[in-house]
Amino acid sequence: MVFNKNNQKQRNEEADKEPLAILNKWNSFKRKLADGLQQRFQLLSSQTKKYTLILFCILFGGSSLAIIIHSVTTKTDALKIIDITKPARVNEDNQATLQS
Numbered sequence: 270m271v272f273n274k275n276n277q278k279q280r281n282e283e284a285d286k287e288p289l290a291i292l293n294k295w296n297s298f299k300r301k302l303a304d305g306l307q308q309r310f311q312l313l314s315s316q317t318k319k320y321t322l323i324l325f326c327i328l329f330g331g332s333s334l335a336i337i338i339h340s341v342t343t344k345t346d347a348l349k350i351i352d353i354t355k356p357a358r359v360n361e362d363n364q365a366t367l368q369s
Contacts, residue, residue: 313321 310318
């Protein structure tokens with residue numbers, strides 16, 4: 270009995286470590302990618318950096334402005350809320366039954 274509890278506790282600890290390992294790998298990948306992009310950006314001239322910033326502002330500012338104008342000028346509802354119906358297998362007590 271004691272052995273089973275310890276064994277299950279050990280399994281739970283191992284299961285907790287797996288997501289952390291994946292998360293650490295993901296974070297290291299993001300760090301390597303960010304460092305590489307930072308290095309590439311540092312090699313650009315200041316004039317190219319300015320043009321890139323201007324292009325970024327025009328591109329995303331224009332797209333944001335287009336979304337705002339579209340949402341204001343559209344006469345139909347941009348967002349529609351749909352009622353969620355109950356599944357057929359729910360009792361009057363709001364208890365779900367298993368289909369056999």
